[in-house]
Amino acid sequence: MDIATGALNTLLPKLGELVVGEYKLQSGVNGEIKELEKELESMRAVLHNMAEMPAEQLDELAKIWANDVRELSYDIEDTVDTFMFRGKGHQHTKLFSFKGLIGKVTDLYNKAKTNHKIHNIIKDIMVQVKVISERRGRYNVDGVSARPNVVTVDPRLEAMYRKATELVGIHRPKNELTKWLFEQDCSSRQQPHIVSIVGFGGLGKTTLANALLQDHKAQFDCHIFVSVSLNPDIKKIFKRMLHQLDEKKYASINEQWDEVDLINKIRELIDARRCLCVIDDIWNESPWDTIKLALQDGSHGSKIIITTRNKAVAEYVGGGVYELKPLSNYDSKLLLNKRIFDAEDGCPPSLREVAEKILKKCGGVPLAIITTASLLASKPRHLQDWEKVNNSIGFGFEKNHDVEKMKNILCLSYNDLPVHLKTCLLYLSKYPEDMEIRKDVLVLGWLAEGFITHHGEASGKSLMEIGESYFNEFINRSLIQPVYNDSPFTVNNVDLDMLAETEVHACQVHDMVLELINQLSAEEGFATTVLSDGQQARTHTTTVRQRKIRRLSLHNSNKSYALQQEREQLFKVRSLDVFGHADLMPALSRFHVLRVLQVHDCSRLDNKHLKDLDKLYLLRFLRLQGLRVTKLPESIGKLEFLETLDIRGNDKSVIMLPVSFGKLGNLARLLATGVELSDGLTLENMKSLQVLVGICATNSHTLAQIGKLTKLKSLSLEIKEQLEWCTGNSNELIIMCLQMCSSLQELVIRTPTRKYYYLLDFMTQVSSGLQRFMSNGIFEEEFPRWIDSSLSCLTVLSIMLGEVQLSEHLEKLAELPSLRYLRLRFNVFNKHEKILIPYGASAFPCLTDLEFQCIRMVLKFQHGAMQKLQRLCLKVSVPLRSGPFQTSNNFDYGLENLLSLRHVTFHRSVRNNPEAQYSIRKAIADHPNHPVLSFV
Numbered sequence: 001m002d003i004a005t006g007a008l009n010t011l012l013p014k015l016g017e018l019v020v021g022e023y024k025l026q027s028g029v030n031g032e033i034k035e036l037e038k039e040l041e042s043m044r045a046v047l048h049n050m051a052e053m054p055a056e057q058l059d060e061l062a063k064i065w066a067n068d069v070r071e072l073s074y075d076i077e078d079t080v081d082t083f084m085f086r087g088k089g090h091q092h093t094k095l096f097s098f099k100g101l102i103g104k105v106t107d108l109y110n111k112a113k114t115n116h117k118i119h120n121i122i123k124d125i126m127v128q129v130k131v132i133s134e135r136r137g138r139y140n141v142d143g144v145s146a147r148p149n150v151v152t153v154d155p156r157l158e159a160m161y162r163k164a165t166e167l168v169g170i171h172r173p174k175n176e177l178t179k180w181l182f183e184q185d186c187s188s189r190q191q192p193h194i195v196s197i198v199g200f201g202g203l204g205k206t207t208l209a210n211a212l213l214q215d216h217k218a219q220f221d222c223h224i225f226v227s228v229s230l231n232p233d234i235k236k237i238f239k240r241m242l243h244q245l246d247e248k249k250y251a252s253i254n255e256q257w258d259e260v261d262l263i264n265k266i267r268e269l270i271d272a273r274r275c276l277c278v279i280d281d282i283w284n285e286s287p288w289d290t291i292k293l294a295l296q297d298g299s300h301g302s303k304i305i306i307t308t309r310n311k312a313v314a315e316y317v318g319g320g321v322y323e324l325k326p327l328s329n330y331d332s333k334l335l336l337n338k339r340i341f342d343a344e345d346g347c348p349p350s351l352r353e354v355a356e357k358i359l360k361k362c363g364g365v366p367l368a369i370i371t372t373a374s375l376l377a378s379k380p381r382h383l384q385d386w387e388k389v390n391n392s393i394g395f396g397f398e399k400n401h402d403v404e405k406m407k408n409i410l411c412l413s414y415n416d417l418p419v420h421l422k423t424c425l426l427y428l429s430k431y432p433e434d435m436e437i438r439k440d441v442l443v444l445g446w447l448a449e450g451f452i453t454h455h456g457e458a459s460g461k462s463l464m465e466i467g468e469s470y471f472n473e474f475i476n477r478s479l480i481q482p483v484y485n486d487s488p489f490t491v492n493n494v495d496l497d498m499l500a501e502t503e504v505h506a507c508q509v510h511d512m513v514l515e516l517i518n519q520l521s522a523e524e525g526f527a528t529t530v531l532s533d534g535q536q537a538r539t540h541t542t543t544v545r546q547r548k549i550r551r552l553s554l555h556n557s558n559k560s561y562a563l564q565q566e567r568e569q570l571f572k573v574r575s576l577d578v579f580g581h582a583d584l585m586p587a588l589s590r591f592h593v594l595r596v597l598q599v600h601d602c603s604r605l606d607n608k609h610l611k612d613l614d615k616l617y618l619l620r621f622l623r624l625q626g627l628r629v630t631k632l633p634e635s636i637g638k639l640e641f642l643e644t645l646d647i648r649g650n651d652k653s654v655i656m657l658p659v660s661f662g663k664l665g666n667l668a669r670l671l672a673t674g675v676e677l678s679d680g681l682t683l684e685n686m687k688s689l690q691v692l693v694g695i696c697a698t699n700s701h702t703l704a705q706i707g708k709l710t711k712l713k714s715l716s717l718e719i720k721e722q723l724e725w726c727t728g729n730s731n732e733l734i735i736m737c738l739q740m741c742s743s744l745q746e747l748v749i750r751t752p753t754r755k756y757y758y759l760l761d762f763m764t765q766v767s768s769g770l771q772r773f774m775s776n777g778i779f780e781e782e783f784p785r786w787i788d789s790s791l792s793c794l795t796v797l798s799i800m801l802g803e804v805q806l807s808e809h810l811e812k813l814a815e816l817p818s819l820r821y822l823r824l825r826f827n828v829f830n831k832h833e834k835i836l837i838p839y840g841a842s843a844f845p846c847l848t849d850l851e852f853q854c855i856r857m858v859l860k861f862q863h864g865a866m867q868k869l870q871r872l873c874l875k876v877s878v879p880l881r882s883g884p885f886q887t888s889n890n891f892d893y894g895l896e897n898l899l900s901l902r903h904v905t906f907h908r909s910v911r912n913n914p915e916a917q918y919s920i921r922k923a924i925a926d927h928p929n930h931p932v933l934s935f936v
Contacts (some may be wrong), residue, residue, distance in 0.1 A: 003423040003524055004051035006070030007077040008044040010450035012037060014080050032122045039129050040076075043069050046136070051419045054411075055523075067525070068132050074550060074574070076125055078593040081618050083121065085641070167211065168338065169331030169366070170204070173324060174211055180320050181303050182216060193297070194319030196306040200478030200513065201409040202367030203324050205307040209278045212305060220302075221273040227280040230416055232287045238262035238294065245269045259290065266294040275302040282308045283416055285316045292317075309413055312476040326364025333359065335366060339373035354386045361390070361511045368512045371406045410516045413479060423451050424470050425479060428509055429521035430529060430553035430577050436483050436506045441598075441623065443467035444644050444669070448596045448621035449575060471507070480507040527551040527575075548572045556580035588612040598623040605629075614638040625649045631656040631678075637663040643688075646671040654696060657681060670695075674718060677702050684708045693748075696720050707740030714746040719777075742767060745793075749775040766791065774798035776825075783808070789815040795846075798823040807835050814843040825853040834858040837865040837894075844869070848900075852876065861894035869898050875907040875936075891919035901931045 015037050047066055050058060180195055197205045210225065217223040226240050235258075242250040242265060257265075277295060282288055288306075296302040308314050314321045327335065336359060337346050347355050358376075362368040372389070379385040417425065424446050431437055443464060446452050452467045461469075474480045483506035509517070521527050528549045549569045556579065570586060575596040578585050581604045589612040591597075597616065599605065602624045614635035622639070623646040630653070636642075637660025645667060647655060654674045659681045667686060672694035683689070683705040693716040697703055706715065717737075738744070744767050766786045771793045780802035787797070787809075795818050806824065813822065822844075837860065838844070844866045852859065853875040874893070895901065906920060924933045 003426060003526060004066075004419045005044050005047045006073035007450070008040055008047070008069075008073045009453060011073055011077040011080065012040060012044070014077070014084065015040075018080070018084070029122060032126065036122065036126060036129065039133060040073070043133075043136075048419070054415050065132070065136055068135070071548065072128055072132060074548075074572075075128075078572070078574075078618075079121060079125070081593070085617055167207065168335040169327040170208055170211055173208055173322070174215070177208070177212060177305075177322055178216070180322065181212075181305075182219075193302060194304045194306065194317060196308060196314035196317055196319065196321050197324055198308055198311050198314045198321060198478065199324035200309055200510070201413055202365045202406060202512070203326065203478075204366045205309075205324055206280050207366070208324065209280060209305050209307050213276060213278050217276055219274075220276040222270060223276040223278075225278040225280065228282045228287050228291070230283050230412055234287065234290050235259060235262065237287075237291065238266060241266055241294065242269070263294045270296060270302070272300060273302075274300050276305075277302070278305045278307075280307045282306055282313055282317075283310065285313060288313070288317055309478045310476050311478070312473075327366060327369070328364065329359070332362065332364050332369055335369050336373050339370060340377050348381065350383055351381065351386055354383060354390055358386070358390050363511050365510070365512055367406050367409065371403055375403065406512075407516065410513065413477060414516065414520065417477075420451065420453075421470060421473060425474065426517060426521045426524065426526045427451070428480070428514070429517045430527050430551060430575075431509070431514075432555050432579055433511055433514055434508065435579075436508055438506050439468070439471055439504065440671075441646070442507070443471060444621055444623075444646070445575075445596055445598070446470065448643065472504075475504065475507070479513060480509055482507055525550075527553060529553045529555060531555050551575040553577040554579065554585070585609060589615050591616060593618055595619060596621045598625075600625050602627045611635075617641065620644070622646070627655065628653065629655065632658055632661070634658045634660045637661060639664065640666060642667055644669040644671070647675070648673050648694070650674065662686060669693075677705060681705070682708075687711065690714065692716065694718065703737040707737045709741065711743060712741050713743055715741060715744060716746075716748040716750070718750045743769070745769055746772040747774075748772075749777055751775070751777040769793050772796040774823075776800055778802045779804065783812075787816075788812050789817065792817055794819055796821045798825075800825040802826075810835065811838055811843075814838045816844075818846055819844065820846050821849045822847060823851040823853070825851075835860065837861045840864060859893055861897045863894075863897045865894070865897055868900050870900050871903045871905075872898065872901060873905040873936075891916045893920075893923070895920075895923045895931075896927055899928075901927060901929055903934075904931045905934050905936055907936065 015033050018033055047069060050062060050066055055063070177195060177197070197209055199205050206227075213223060213225055222245055224241050224244050226237050226244075228237065238259065239250075239253050239262065242253060242262065245266065246269060254261075275296065279288075279291060295304060304319075306314065306317055306319075308317075311321065311323070333347075333355070334344055336355065337344055341347060358372055359369065362372055376386060376389055379389060414422065414425070427442075427446060427449070428437070443452075444467075446467050447463055452463045452470070454461075454463070454466070471480075475482050482504040484504055518529070525548075528551065530552070549572060552570070552573045552575070554577070570590040571592050573591055574593055576591060576594060576598070577596075578599045579601070581601055585599065585605075588594075588597075588609070592615075594616050595618055597619060598621070600623075603626050605624065605627065606629070610629075610633050613633055616639060619639050619642055621644045622642060623644075625646075626649045627647050628650065632647075632655060636645075636658065640663070642664055643666055645664075646669075648671050650673045654676050655672065656678050657675050659678050661678075662682050662685055665685055666688050668688050669691040670689065670693065671691065674694050674696055676696045676698060677683075686709060688711065689709050690711050691714040692706065692709065692712060693714065695702065695706070695716070696718045697706075698720050706712070706717075738747075747770065768790065770791055772795060774796065775798070778800045783801065783804050783806075784799065789812075794816055797813075797816075797819060798821075801824065804826075806826075813819070835858065846868060847866050848868055849871045850866065850869055851873040859874070859876065872895075895904065904920075904924060921933065924931055
């Protein structure tokens with residue numbers, strides 16, 4: 001399902017399932033369904049063709065027809081899903097019909113008495129489909145073409161001719177790039193002859209690249225500046241390059257020359273010359289593959305500066321990648337003041353507070369600040385007028401040339417997305433501004449709504465992995481801002497989190513990008529947001545006719561939805577998000593076709609809010625954040641389509657899973673902070689469960705039930721201090737459980753901190769596919785024998801050791817071929833053990849993050865060690881002053897030998913030892929990468 005084709009992508013496979021499935025339909029009905037499939041396939045093909053065109057270029061009648069098809073597809077899918085649910089033996093007090101579904105609520109179930117009579121529903125559907133098909137012919141939708149594209153002035157043109165005195169905040173990035181490209185460096189890294197400037201639209205990439213060109217072109221024999229843009233004409237680009245290289249000779253160029261002729265002529269002109277070249281605004285790899293044929297390889301000192309919105313393109317080009325950041329608060333104020341008041345501090349005191357609010361929304365994006373400044377400059381300098389601008393900042397509130405120009409620049413990024421990514425991006429419109437959005441929660445939402453499919457993807461990838469690739473694509477295209485973990489072993493301050501190996505665990509959306517997404521979502525009728533005052537967000541920008549509410553997001557809303565008309569609107573909602581306290585959440589009984597329910601603050605949620613949970617029989621994804629009940633309702637067992645249950649963040653209290661939980665045969669993921677199994681609950685029927693996070697192992701029954709989950713891939717087990725675990729049988733019970741879970745890829749074991757010892761090497765049979773192992777239990781007397789190079793998939797390892805001589809076993813760790821994140825913690829004094837980190841390309845070939853937590857260990861990284869290590873955390877206790885066992889040499893950790901190092905963290909005890917602190921700071925200052933240093 002996506003913004004172009006509605007529910008057709010998920011609906012069509014379901015129609016095929018009706019024909020060949022277990023529903024025992026009459027033979028005539030099968031024929032009707034096949035006819036319906038063909039008609040809907042044809043409609044989907046037309047919608048896909050229309051989706052290739054920018055929305056502003058489509059004929060209005062075609063837009064209306066496309067909207068009708070999408071709305072119809074939602075209604076058909078709701079009907080089919082409801083029938084398929086009933087077809088499995090479920091009964092309702094009322095029967096259903098298609099007309100009832102798209103019409104009055106009271107007639108929802110009024111026709112088909114059994115699954116043998118679904119032909120009544122199919123006939124109703126076919127009537128609606130034929131009406132829309134006839135309209136398609138009248139509108140000539142199949143032959144629709146884009147309107148003539150109006151040629152507009154390149155919006156980046158102004159940046160190329162802006163006076164140097166007008167530029168703000170450009171000095172730091174310009175100086176950094178100058179060092180990268182032009183200044184001699186004593187480090188081992190060679191100067192790149194290509195540098196790419198990466199950032200989203202409006203951040204000033206073109207301005208920065210042009211400033212570099214103007215500053216340094218005198219040092220070169222020739223220079224070039226060409227813009228590639230979204231749909232480049234390569235021949236025209238080559239002609240511009242020729243004209244800049246020799247303006248007189250190539251004032252007019254032979255029109256018969258093809259790309260090969262142009263490339264050869266450019267190569268001839270710059271052969272043996274030192275050239276500075278700016279290739280501006282590259283969107284994808286293929287134009288670069290052609291353009292680079294005409295350019296030099298840097299052997300004569302030539303330099304190439306690339307600008308792009310896509311980090312993946314920059315990495316493909318090669319060379320250095322410089323990620324341009326937004327302006328600082330100081331530079332943002334400076335730019336606004338210079339634009340409006342022509343002075344660095346010209347803003348009157350009465351307007352400074354509202355100016356701060358406005359700059360906060362602009363988020364340091366120069367284009368947004370300049371655009372807003374042009375808007376404010378036309379207003380009286382009165383507080384009320386500025387407040388009005390602040391409250392209405394966005395696209396569509398003001399008919400202003402600069403506002404439209406900014407919108408057009410950002411729209412280029414949206415229009416360049418494939419259709420399926422447009423849908424996933426619009427899904428972000430339901431989130432409040434400035435919110436950190438967890439990566440896994442976002443992907444699970446896409447998955448539950450049917451936005452992720454295997455279509456066009458390489459075989460072997462799971463839907464979750466495909467969804468994660470969508471998320472990464474948005475980061476690469478600079479449409480979302482990544483939020484990084486402080487530690488690869490910690491997510492949201494929860495140690496040993498199952499998803500902790502992911503460096504980017506969440507994202508934020510820049511206010512200007514979110515503003516664009518919100519407007520596009522409103523125009524498409526994609527989602528409806530109700531704010532705290534009960535008003536719908538963005539409704540005044542929408543000129544299209546009112547659509548049914550399919551996705552509803554409540555932001556601290558106190559709206560009661562008491563009116564009959566509003567209840568009918570809720571009846572068609574497929575996704576509900578509640579931000580803020582849930583005590584004013586509408587009754588769940590009103591949501592008949594809900595697939596996604598997320599409540600982001602359940603602190604006021606009680607049993608009355610969950611009493612109708614069983615009415616949500618089509619629910620796929622249920623997220624109740626911060627739930628404070630002690631037991632889930634028995635009715636949860638009726639949610640047979642539920643695929644993900646997320647009840648993390650429950651304030652560390654344990655929630656009991658009812659006996660009915662075992663009926664959730666489609667549940668693939670249980671994500672919790674702490675849950676226990678009720679007596680009598682069995683898991684043997686949960687054949688789909690793959691991820692089990694936060695289950696408390698209090699007895700052998702729990703472990704025996706976990707062992708029945710044959711498809712389990714991720715397990716986070718919490719061992720509690722209870723009588724059974726004190727009998728000495730705990731390791732044997734874990735062995736029994738893990739032997740039955742033979743497909744595990746991720747294993748996290750949480751034990752009572754510093755109190756639980758593994759008295760034997762219990763993991764005697766480790767799956768060769770194990771990717772992550774984390775535990776705070778102590779391996780007391782020996783290093784785990786199962787850790788060796790045979791674990792070819794292991795990427796994350798976090799263990800605690802007792803009386804173990806690490807130096808004897810470090811080479812085993814160095815041989816792990818895929819290890820990226822390693823944390824070693826020690827529970828005892830290490831008797832001044834001296835550790836020399838192995839070196840060479842074969843030692844720790846993939847390691848990027850390392851954490852050592854130990855007491856009085858002497859650690860030394862040898863030359864060439866850990867060549868890919870970027871983040872290092874050393875929690876090493878040192879005495880207040882040097883003693884007979886502590887010399888200045890002990891503080892020489894060999895940091896200069898870690899050539900890829902970017903971040904270094906030391907334990908706070910180092911700050912109490914001046915000699916240690918001096919030695920560390922000097923090592924960081926002398927390091928060629930100048931890593932960021934911090935103390936924790």
